[in-house]
Amino acid sequence: MAESRQHTVLPGFGLTVGYTTFFLSAIVLIPLAAMVLKASSLSFSQFIAVLLDPRVIASYKLTFGTSLLAALINVVFGFLIAWSLVRYDFPGRKVLDALIDMPFALPTAVSGIALTAVFAQDGWLGQQLARMGIQVVYTWLGITIALTLIGMPFVVRSVQPALAEVQRDLEDAAETLGANRFTVFWRIIFPTVLPALLTGFTMAFARGIGEYGSVIFIAGNLPMKTEITPLLIVIKLEQYDYVGAAALGCIMLGMSFVMLLSINLLQAWGRRRLFVGKR
Amino acid sequence: MSGGPSQQLLSELASRPGGNSWADKLIRWVFISLSVMFLAALLISPLMIVLTSAFAKGASIYLKSFVDEDTFAAIRLTLTIALIVVPLNTLFGIAAAWAIAKFEFRGKSILITAIDLPIAVSPVISGLIYILLFGSQGWFGLWLQAHDISVIFALPGMLLATMFVTFPYVARELIPLMQQLGNDEEEAAITMGAGGLMTFIRVTLPKIRWGLIYGMILTNARAMGEFGAVSVVSGHIRGLTNTMPLHIEILYNEYNYVGAFAVASLLMVLAIITLLIKTVIEWRGLRG
Numbered sequence: 001m002a003e004s005r006q007h008t009v010l011p012g013f014g015l016t017v018g019y020t021t022f023f024l025s026a027i028v029l030i031p032l033a034a035m036v037l038k039a040s041s042l043s044f045s046q047f048i049a050v051l052l053d054p055r056v057i058a059s060y061k062l063t064f065g066t067s068l069l070a071a072l073i074n075v076v077f078g079f080l081i082a083w084s085l086v087r088y089d090f091p092g093r094k095v096l097d098a099l100i101d102m103p104f105a106l107p108t109a110v111s112g113i114a115l116t117a118v119f120a121q122d123g124w125l126g127q128q129l130a131r132m133g134i135q136v137v138y139t140w141l142g143i144t145i146a147l148t149l150i151g152m153p154f155v156v157r158s159v160q161p162a163l164a165e166v167q168r169d170l171e172d173a174a175e176t177l178g179a180n181r182f183t184v185f186w187r188i189i190f191p192t193v194l195p196a197l198l199t200g201f202t203m204a205f206a207r208g209i210g211e212y213g214s215v216i217f218i219a220g221n222l223p224m225k226t227e228i229t230p231l232l233i234v235i236k237l238e239q240y241d242y243v244g245a246a247a248l249g250c251i252m253l254g255m256s257f258v259m260l261l262s263i264n265l266l267q268a269w270g271r272r273r274l275f276v277g278k279r
Numbered sequence: 280m281s282g283g284p285s286q287q288l289l290s291e292l293a294s295r296p297g298g299n300s301w302a303d304k305l306i307r308w309v310f311i312s313l314s315v316m317f318l319a320a321l322l323i324s325p326l327m328i329v330l331t332s333a334f335a336k337g338a339s340i341y342l343k344s345f346v347d348e349d350t351f352a353a354i355r356l357t358l359t360i361a362l363i364v365v366p367l368n369t370l371f372g373i374a375a376a377w378a379i380a381k382f383e384f385r386g387k388s389i390l391i392t393a394i395d396l397p398i399a400v401s402p403v404i405s406g407l408i409y410i411l412l413f414g415s416q417g418w419f420g421l422w423l424q425a426h427d428i429s430v431i432f433a434l435p436g437m438l439l440a441t442m443f444v445t446f447p448y449v450a451r452e453l454i455p456l457m458q459q460l461g462n463d464e465e466e467a468a469i470t471m472g473a474g475g476l477m478t479f480i481r482v483t484l485p486k487i488r489w490g491l492i493y494g495m496i497l498t499n500a501r502a503m504g505e506f507g508a509v510s511v512v513s514g515h516i517r518g519l520t521n522t523m524p525l526h527i528e529i530l531y532n533e534y535n536y537v538g539a540f541a542v543a544s545l546l547m548v549l550a551i552i553t554l555l556i557k558t559v560i561e562w563r564g565l566r567g
Contacts, residue, residue, distance in 0.1 A: 008381065009466055011475035016378035023371050024393055027442055031408035032396075034418060038411045081314040090311050098558040102322055105497070105550035107504025109524035110543040113531050114325035117332055117540075124324055149321050181302070210401030213506035213524070217531070230403040234511060237407065242416050249404045256399040260392060 032253065038246040050247040059229040066140055066228075067208030070147035071155075074204045075197060078155025085156075086163045100156050103149055108213025115146055116218045138220030143228065146214045151204025158200030162193045162270070195270030199263055206259035210252065329547050332540035344541040352518040353526035353542070359434070360509075360522065361502045364441045368498050372449025373491070377479070379450075380457035381465070391454070397446045405443040406511025409436050432514030437522070440508035445501045452494030453487060460486050489560045500553040504546055 039047065050056065084090075085097050103111065119126040119136040129136055136142045166189050174184050212230045219226040227235075229252060236245040334341050344350065375394060379387060397405065411417050413430035423430060430436045464486075468478040484491075506524040513520040515529065523542055530539035 008462060009469050010381050010462060010478075011469065012377055012479075013382050013384075016374040017382070017384065020371065020375040020378050020390065020394075023374075024390070024446075027439065027446060028396055029393065031412055031443070032400075032404075034412050035404070035408045077314070077317045080310055081317065084310045084314040088307055088311055092315075096315070096318060098554055099318065099322060101554055101557065102326070102550065105500045105504075105553040107500075107506060107524050107543075107546045107550070109506040109527045110329065110504070110546050110550075111325060112506075113527060113539060113543060114329050117328045117536075118324050124328065125320060145321070149325070152321070206399050210399070210403070212401065212403050213510075217528075230401045230507065233401075233403045233407060237410060237511060240416070242411060242414070245407055246411055249407050252401050252404060256396070256401070260395060260399045264392065 035246050035249050035253070038243060039250045042243055042247060047247055050244050051251060055224055055227070056229070056232060056248065058224045059227050059232050062140060062143065062226065063209055063229045066143040066147055067205050067211075070144050070151055070208050071201050071205040073144075073148050074151045074155040075201050078152060078200060078204075079159055079193075079197065081152075082156050082159035082163055086160055100153050103153050108150070108211070109217075111149060112146065112214040112217035115149065115214065116142075119145060119218065137218055138222065138226060140226065142218035142220075143215050143226065146218050147204075147208040147211060150211050150214055151208055154203035154207060155197070155200035158196045158203065159193055162196035163189075166192045192273070195266055195273055199266040199270060202259060202263050202266060206256065206263070209255060209259075326547065329540050329543050332536055333544040335540075336537055340537055341541050344535075344538040347538075349518050349521065350526060350538070350542060353521045353523050354545075356434075356437075356521065357503050357523040360437060360441050361499050363438055364445060364502045365495055365499050368442060368445055369449050369491070369495050371446070372453055372494055372498075375450040376453035376457050376487075377483075379454050381462055394447050394450050397443050402444055402505065402507030403511055405508040406440045408443075409439050409512055431512055432516065432520060434520070436512040437509050437520065440512045441502050441505050444505050444508045445498045448498045448501065449491070449494035452490045452497070456487055456490040457483070489564065493557055493560050496553050496556050500550060503549060 042050070081096075081100070085093060085100075116123075116137055118124050119129070119142060121127070121130050121135070121137070123137075126136055134141070136145060170188050171184050174188055179187070210230060212228070212234075215228055216231060219228065219231075221227055221231060229248065233245045233248050233252075236242075236248065375390075379391060410431055413419055413423060413436060415424065415431075417431075419430075428435075430439070464482050465478050468482045469475070473481070503522075504524055505522075506528075509522055510525055510528070513522070513525055515521060515525060517529070521529065523546055527539050527542050527546075530536075530542065
């Protein structure tokens, strides 16, 4: 099939590749390059000064810490949810399955104000937590909850197909040979699902680092405490510090590249494993 | 597609030796209840609170919050942006999917990664880059000022930022679909003398139409709901450059919670409709 595609009779190669490249360059690549160019108008020491400003450092810690924590929570609960949806049948399963994609479709401003209302001191869940002395809104905890919601579908949707692919005859064979449930899980199910789990984790993590809309309402945006890095870019823009904003943008763009690369590598690894397993 | 357990799989699981032991039942119960609790707290309660907050002071106050010029202008602007962005990105998505699914060429994997880039980039950056290009201090800022064209804090900038954010969705939906379907039928049509456009409309389009529709409604949902990117380039001028999500923020910051959640409820309905269409398409796909 690969061969026939190379010598295909299909028309439109020049047109579609040309149009795609042109549009992509105009909307995405050239503007991004312009940002890098803008940041390069800073000298190296100025650039470093922007990136290592204490307020900026505090925002990195917060952004990475909460994104990481949220992605880890999603690995655990995302797996539980995917497992329940793939392996069990229960009333409401189909509705729950359809709802998983909600954070993809729901505008971030809506989830932002809604989560703030739920977890506010007088909110449905905020009340209960306040009684235990836990404040969610305007703390890092609130940011983590917002990022957990945003990242959840990435893990579930990544693990679900992988879990469905686990070869049941292998599980049966292992059980027949006397392996107990946990051995079957650790030796057969877990290794098959691992690449998908890591891909989902990385996607949720990457999304969390860049997230803005759903976070700023619940974060309260206190300097040095609950300011995320994307918010600092907005603040710099409001102060007309375009070069500083561009410098921060470059760091975040670099992070996105690393994440995208990791996701591609993880997916390639997952595909290889799957195909080896099938043969 | 996600799907769930098939009937065959469920009966197979049930017939398995030891499949109904108390330990299995316990694990099953724990897994399902933890999943449901997690989703109820994180996903379902925010959705419910949008409605209860919007209707907190009754249905008439809810409806009244839409009888407002600024709210009306925000709805109109959001619809305008979606009407322009969705067709443009659909056209791009189809072209990109055709190029990537039908041909082998050098740099293809780089092209795929570049198309995915807007998903990995923070929405704030998608606004920032256009300010750096077209803002008053930007590369084209002086030229635009001299010709009295405003891009930033105006519709063109918001269109660009929205286009950037929703750029990959149609392409990402179509590429795997078209790759999976293969080229045989298209090649047959071309060999028998059909033109390229004819082949696409008569042969490819019917096969990919559900994927295309889902890509388009997802693009639409993201275009109407985008906050970060649009917020950066809009300048928040009431009645002029305020979209629905930005209007939610303004109302919310003014402590007009009923108004904010009323506008939010409209966007939530849009999200639910999007998911409904997706679910229907998936179930159809499973049946066909």
